[in-house]
Amino acid sequence: MVPLRESYTMPDHDRKPVDTDQIKALLHQKKRSMRLRLAACAGCTLCAESCFLFVSKGRDPRYMPSYKVLNSLGRLYRKKGKVSRAELEEMKDLLWKNCMLCERCYCPIGVDLPNMIAFARMILRSQGVYGVYPHSLGAPDGDGDETSDPRRQSDQGQGEAETNKAGSE
Amino acid sequence: MIIATKKQLEELKEMLRGYSKVLNVGCGGCTAVCLAGGQREVEDLNTQLAISFKADHVTFEIDSFTVERQCEMHFLSALDEIVKPYDALLSMACGAGVQFLAERYPDKPTFPALNTVFVGVNRDIGWYEERCKSCGECVLAMTGGICPIAMCAKGLLNGPCGGPQDGHCEVNSEVSCAWIKIHERLKAQGRLENILKICPVREWQDQVQGTLVLEPYRERYSRK
Numbered sequence: 379m380v381p382l383r384e385s386y387t388m389p390d391h392d393r394k395p396v397d398t399d400q401i402k403a404l405l406h407q408k409k410r411s412m413r414l415r416l417a418a419c420a421g422c423t424l425c426a427e428s429c430f431l432f433v434s435k436g437r438d439p440r441y442m443p444s445y446k447v448l449n450s451l452g453r454l455y456r457k458k459g460k461v462s463r464a465e466l467e468e469m470k471d472l473l474w475k476n477c478m479l480c481e482r483c484y485c486p487i488g489v490d491l492p493n494m495i496a497f498a499r500m501i502l503r504s505q506g507v508y509g510v511y512p513h514s515l516g517a518p519d520g521d522g523d524e525t526s527d528p529r530r531q532s533d534q535g536q537g538e539a540e541t542n543k544a545g546s547e
Numbered sequence: 548m549i550i551a552t553k554k555q556l557e558e559l560k561e562m563l564r565g566y567s568k569v570l571n572v573g574c575g576g577c578t579a580v581c582l583a584g585g586q587r588e589v590e591d592l593n594t595q596l597a598i599s600f601k602a603d604h605v606t607f608e609i610d611s612f613t614v615e616r617q618c619e620m621h622f623l624s625a626l627d628e629i630v631k632p633y634d635a636l637l638s639m640a641c642g643a644g645v646q647f648l649a650e651r652y653p654d655k656p657t658f659p660a661l662n663t664v665f666v667g668v669n670r671d672i673g674w675y676e677e678r679c680k681s682c683g684e685c686v687l688a689m690t691g692g693i694c695p696i697a698m699c700a701k702g703l704l705n706g707p708c709g710g711p712q713d714g715h716c717e718v719n720s721e722v723s724c725a726w727i728k729i730h731e732r733l734k735a736q737g738r739l740e741n742i743l744k745i746c747p748v749r750e751w752q753d754q755v756q757g758t759l760v761l762e763p764y765r766e767r768y769s770r771k
């Protein structure tokens with residue numbers, strides 16, 4: 379048996395150049411409907427009120443659904459897919475950190491904002507850029523109170539963690 | 548959220564044996580958060596499968612595509628064109644997502660890459676604890692926010708049983724007795740009367756397939 383864990387490495391997208399042709403092809407697939415939706419956005423900001431993150435983050439405009447769409451998918455269309463990895467990383471924060479994709483954002487003129495965010499995410503995923511949950515890297519994202527759980531600091535808590543892990547396996 | 552764990556590689560190989568072109572479909576929802584079925588885990592698993600089949604001298608090709616959530620049909624629609632050339636699908640979603648994927652593409656054999664374990668909470672990195680059995684008849688209001696169905700080994704509604712020793716369960720001495728914890732919490736809150744009366748027999752609604760249609764939407768779906 380090949381010792382699998384020692385014989386492979388994870389794909390390292392960071393070192394790969396952005397495949398702008400692939401992005402362009404993906405953008406082209408839904409060009410008509412997406413550009414129509416982008417053009418239809420009147421910037422009325424009414425969608426903002428329906429976003430729980432916008433409301434809970436002190437009404438920070440970066441959490442407005444329209445802002446997230448215009449600065450990710452809109453940007454990709456404006457630049458015809460010619461974006462750098464750094465730009466994709468900027469969009470990643472907008473599309474994953476600033477959006478839960480709960481699909482509850484509401485547009486009074488019927489622009490399907492969640493669908494546009496999902497499409498933008500799909501394009502970023504094709505380049506290996508996607509939301510990595512902060513806890514998976516062991517790095518608190520700073521939004522939550524990471525030290526508030528008393529069990530995490532107690533011996534009793536650690537004991538139960540081991541029990542539960544064994545139980546789940 | 549829903550917690551899942553990865554299946555053993557040998558089990559997956561056994562499922563996929565005989566299929567030479569497979570699409571591994573990741574899920575960006577719960578299973579990505581519990582580090583079991585997101586895009587990164589999809590790529591990891593594909594690499595392992597490809598190497599392992601190659602070592603066995605078996606022709607095998609596997610590709611990946613991650614959708615935002617496999618439990619929503621409109622996210623799955625992104626796969627409509629993509630799945631066509633594949634012999635089989637491997638899903639890294641929970642059991643619900645696997646079934647929805649199989650329902651959308653009924654002509655494609657669909658296999659689960661994960662074991663769906665429970666509905667739980669995320670205590671810390673890679674540390675998840677079961678908290679809910681989705682029983683459909685929540686009693687948390689009466690039990691001080693501690694679920695006896697999920698936390699008591701016997702699922703007792705009128706506890707504790709005669710088994711606990713030093714506050715621990717007789718089934719597993721390393722686990723605290725749920726009913727003693729319930730008693731302590733209610734006592735601290737001055738609500739012990741909550742559990743003094745006998746809790747009636749339940750309907751155990753989770754024994755049948757659950758479907759929830761919210762009240763304002765009932766008319767809309769009854770027309771179909």
